[in-house]
Amino acid sequence: MTDSEPTWDSWTCPLPLRDYPTIVMGHGGGGKLSADLIKHLFMPVFENPVLAQMGDAAVVVVPGNDRDLRLAVSTDSFTVTPLFFPGGDIGKLAVHGTVNDVAMVGARPLFLSAGFILEEGFPLESLGRVAASMAEACEASAVSIITGDTKVVDRGHGDGVYINTTGIGLVPPGVEIRADRARPGDLVLVSGDIGDHGIAILSVREGLAFETMLASDTAALDGLVAEMLEETLDIHCLRDPTRGGLAAALNEIAGASGVGIELDETAVPVAPAVRAACEMLGLDPYYIANEGKLIAILPAHEAERVLARMHAHPLGARAAVIGRVVDSHAGMVVARTGIGGRRVVDRLVGEQLPRIC
Amino acid sequence: MTDSEPTWDSWTCPLPLRDYPTIVMGHGGGGKLSADLIKHLFMPVFENPVLAQMGDAAVVVVPGNDRDLRLAVSTDSFTVTPLFFPGGDIGKLAVHGTVNDVAMVGARPLFLSAGFILEEGFPLESLGRVAASMAEACEASAVSIITGDTKVVDRGHGDGVYINTTGIGLVPPGVEIRADRARPGDLVLVSGDIGDHGIAILSVREGLAFETMLASDTAALDGLVAEMLEETLDIHCLRDPTRGGLAAALNEIAGASGVGIELDETAVPVAPAVRAACEMLGLDPYYIANEGKLIAILPAHEAERVLARMHAHPLGARAAVIGRVVDSHAGMVVARTGIGGRRVVDRLVGEQLPRIC
Numbered sequence: 269m270t271d272s273e274p275t276w277d278s279w280t281c282p283l284p285l286r287d288y289p290t291i292v293m294g295h296g297g298g299g300k301l302s303a304d305l306i307k308h309l310f311m312p313v314f315e316n317p318v319l320a321q322m323g324d325a326a327v328v329v330v331p332g333n334d335r336d337l338r339l340a341v342s343t344d345s346f347t348v349t350p351l352f353f354p355g356g357d358i359g360k361l362a363v364h365g366t367v368n369d370v371a372m373v374g375a376r377p378l379f380l381s382a383g384f385i386l387e388e389g390f391p392l393e394s395l396g397r398v399a400a401s402m403a404e405a406c407e408a409s410a411v412s413i414i415t416g417d418t419k420v421v422d423r424g425h426g427d428g429v430y431i432n433t434t435g436i437g438l439v440p441p442g443v444e445i446r447a448d449r450a451r452p453g454d455l456v457l458v459s460g461d462i463g464d465h466g467i468a469i470l471s472v473r474e475g476l477a478f479e480t481m482l483a484s485d486t487a488a489l490d491g492l493v494a495e496m497l498e499e500t501l502d503i504h505c506l507r508d509p510t511r512g513g514l515a516a517a518l519n520e521i522a523g524a525s526g527v528g529i530e531l532d533e534t535a536v537p538v539a540p541a542v543r544a545a546c547e548m549l550g551l552d553p554y555y556i557a558n559e560g561k562l563i564a565i566l567p568a569h570e571a572e573r574v575l576a577r578m579h580a581h582p583l584g585a586r587a588a589v590i591g592r593v594v595d596s597h598a599g600m601v602v603a604r605t606g607i608g609g610r611r612v613v614d615r616l617v618g619e620q621l622p623r624i625c
Numbered sequence: 626m627t628d629s630e631p632t633w634d635s636w637t638c639p640l641p642l643r644d645y646p647t648i649v650m651g652h653g654g655g656g657k658l659s660a661d662l663i664k665h666l667f668m669p670v671f672e673n674p675v676l677a678q679m680g681d682a683a684v685v686v687v688p689g690n691d692r693d694l695r696l697a698v699s700t701d702s703f704t705v706t707p708l709f710f711p712g713g714d715i716g717k718l719a720v721h722g723t724v725n726d727v728a729m730v731g732a733r734p735l736f737l738s739a740g741f742i743l744e745e746g747f748p749l750e751s752l753g754r755v756a757a758s759m760a761e762a763c764e765a766s767a768v769s770i771i772t773g774d775t776k777v778v779d780r781g782h783g784d785g786v787y788i789n790t791t792g793i794g795l796v797p798p799g800v801e802i803r804a805d806r807a808r809p810g811d812l813v814l815v816s817g818d819i820g821d822h823g824i825a826i827l828s829v830r831e832g833l834a835f836e837t838m839l840a841s842d843t844a845a846l847d848g849l850v851a852e853m854l855e856e857t858l859d860i861h862c863l864r865d866p867t868r869g870g871l872a873a874a875l876n877e878i879a880g881a882s883g884v885g886i887e888l889d890e891t892a893v894p895v896a897p898a899v900r901a902a903c904e905m906l907g908l909d910p911y912y913i914a915n916e917g918k919l920i921a922i923l924p925a926h927e928a929e930r931v932l933a934r935m936h937a938h939p940l941g942a943r944a945a946v947i948g949r950v951v952d953s954h955a956g957m958v959v960a961r962t963g964i965g966g967r968r969v970v971d972r973l974v975g976e977q978l979p980r981i982c
Contacts, residue, residue: 288749289748289749289750290745290746290747290748290749291743291744291745291746291747291748291749291752291777292745292777293745293777293779294777295743295775295777296743296775296776296777296778297777302775305775306773306775309749309752309753309756310756310773310775313753313756313757313759313760314739314756314759314760314763314769314770314773316769316770316771318736318769318771318772319769319770319771319772319773325772326736326738326771326772328735328736328771330687330694330696330735330795331735331795337687337694339687339696339793341736341738341771341772341793342738342772343738343739343740343772343773343774343789343791344740344774345740345741345742345774345776345789346776347742347776347778378685378687378688379675379683379685379698381683381698381699381700381791382671382700383700383701383702383740383789383791384702385702385704385742385787386648386652386653387648388647388648388649388650389647389648390647390648391646391647391648392645392646392647392648392662392666393646395648395666396666396670399666399667399670399671400670402670402671403670403671406671412671412673412675412676413671413673413676414673414675414676414683414685414698415675415676415682415683415698415699415700416663416667416671416676416700417700417701417702417789418652418653418659418662418663418667419653419702419703419704419787420648420649420650420651420652420653420654420979421653421704421784421787421980422650422979422980424781424782425781425782425783425784426782426783427778427782430742430776430778430787432700432702432740432774432789432791434700434738434740434789434791436696436698436793438687438688622777622779623778623779
């Protein structure tokens with residue numbers, strides 16, 4: 269940024285109407301409304317230092333053993349509609365989503381719990397398919413479902429099945445991956461094309477037909493993360509950009525680290541079919557959910573080796589450096605556009621697509 | 626049991642119509658239908674030795690440290706209706722329920738996750754009350770909510786709020802509490818009056834007015850368990866008789882341990898108001914859910930000291946020896962009635978009261 273350019277440091281979004289007395293769909297969208305709910309309703313009463321980390325997974329030290337044992341714990345409820353979609357289903361998503369959250373602090377996922385809220389009238393055959401899909405995903409990541417729970421709610425008070433998975437993993441010694449560790453000079457990497465999951469869900473939900481079949485990217489990222497950590501333990505931040513997409517994930521990191529993030533729009537990989545769908549529907553791929561992608565922020569001198577390792581992994585074949593951490597416009601993400609302009613990539617208030625995961 | 630009495634060993638329930646193609650309310654009732662769903666649908670695909678323990682909480686050994694570190698993990702989704710009831714609310718229940726499940730393997734609860742499924746239109750004020758109630762319950766048990774998740778579902782596809790809590794605790798060395806450890810000669814203790822929670826929910830749900838106000842017994846049992854373990858580590862089984870009540874809990878233990886359990890009906894403590902309500906409504910208190918009671922099975926020579934310690938604790942003031950473990954009628958619970966008869970206390974197929982927790 270040269271001196272002649274406008275400064276972003278004083279930029280603020282006009283205050284939106286966020287003063288709702290009741291829950292609206294946007295409270296679940298991973299945008300500002302979600303953040304408000306957490307900040308103003310949950311955090312004040314549940315306040316504790318671990319929760320305040322606000323990572324994809326919490327890291328806790330378990331007392332009573334000879335050396336520090338750090339557990340990563342993450343919980344996620346899945347309410348995606350439809351339950352079955354191109355590339356996956358709610359069961360796969362429920363395993364991948366929590367495995368990924370645990371992996372995003374660098375932990376090796378070990379155990380999952382599974383809580384099912386079933387709607388009266390849901391076919392057992394469908395539940396069986398969901399369970400089989402979960403089991404398959406567990407096997408691929410070498411995690412076990414060690415405990416579960418099943419509740420049934422009256423017809424009309426559910427949506428077939430809602431699933432909560434809570435994951436427990438072990439953080440290896442020497443790994444310190446947190447949203448507040450991005451430093452000016454670090455590079456921002458993404459593991460592949462963004463927007464696939466959201467657009468796949470949208471296309472099946474709305475009955476849209478595209479020339480190319482769009483499939484969700486749902487996948488477990490624990491293997492990719494383990495390989496990246498073999499290259500270097502010095503990874504500062506990891507995020508899987510699910511609800512709220514790339515924009516929400518990068519804004520969270522920028523805010524937590526008190527740094528600016530500069531994106532090179534031309535470098536962000538988007539599949540042609542997703543780009544076409546977004547243009548047609550007026551959606552911005554930066555805000556579309558992904559379920560098998562990660563963002564990594566790490567020192568520039570480590571980037572080349574890590575990128576090469578990512579390229580060698582099936583889930584990182586299209587990995588790219590998409591930006592860098594800067595010491596201006598702290599807390600904000602700014603994109604350099606293809607035509608030489610700049611724009612603020614803010615978080616959305618609500619969401620573009622509800623019930624995406 | 627004398628030789629002239631009928632033998633129970635060959636007793637079987639007439640086969641009920643359990644061949645449903647879809648989910649029915651009874652699949653969530655903690656009775657035979659729930660057990661069928663777990664046994665025939667979930668277990669075959671998720672199969673692993675920890676899940677097969679079928680305890681209130683799973684016990685796993687975490688690898689990578691110098692000595693065995695045993696974690697207790699339990700998950701529960703709460704869908705109780707109404708959300709607020711005499712003696713508690715869904716928030717309190719969500720903390721107590723999971724704290725209790727973790728305590729039922731003798732573990733000290735440490736951490737909770739909390740996943741909220743919110744219905745569009747749910748008042749933020751109500752959500753605030755639920756959250757405050759959870760925080761209060763956490764403080765009482767010295768557990769922290771370390772990670773959370775919030776999803777929103779469309780109006781009509783929820784019931785205000787569903788909560789999943791997953792708890793993690795640490796099992797102290799020397800403690801081996803499992804459903805398969807009941808041995809003939811052991812005594813069966815209960816920590817107090819049974820049936821309070823279920824009848825309280827029922828009374829408010831159905832608008833029934835009783836002479837005495839009935840309140841849920843929802844309470845965290847971790848403190849009571851810790852004191853019992855101070856008396857002896859040699860406790861064989863612990864259960865909190867929630868869904869399915871005393872009957873389901875004792876049948877699970879009898880089945881897992883391959884023993885018979887003989888109940889002394891006159892010794893089972895039931896509050897007069899609950900007994901009256903049950904008689905009026907044709908309900909059996911043995912099948913009514915409790916949310917602040919435990920069953921303990923332990924060697925006869927330890928019973929007196931443990932019972933005395935329980936009596937000194939506010940949650941165990943009305944604790945009593947209610948039966949014993951026998952080597953006849955394996956897998957079955959038989960009650961000696963007040964008038965000298967005997968009856969089989971089987972598990973229900975479904976449930977007496979849906980949406981109780």
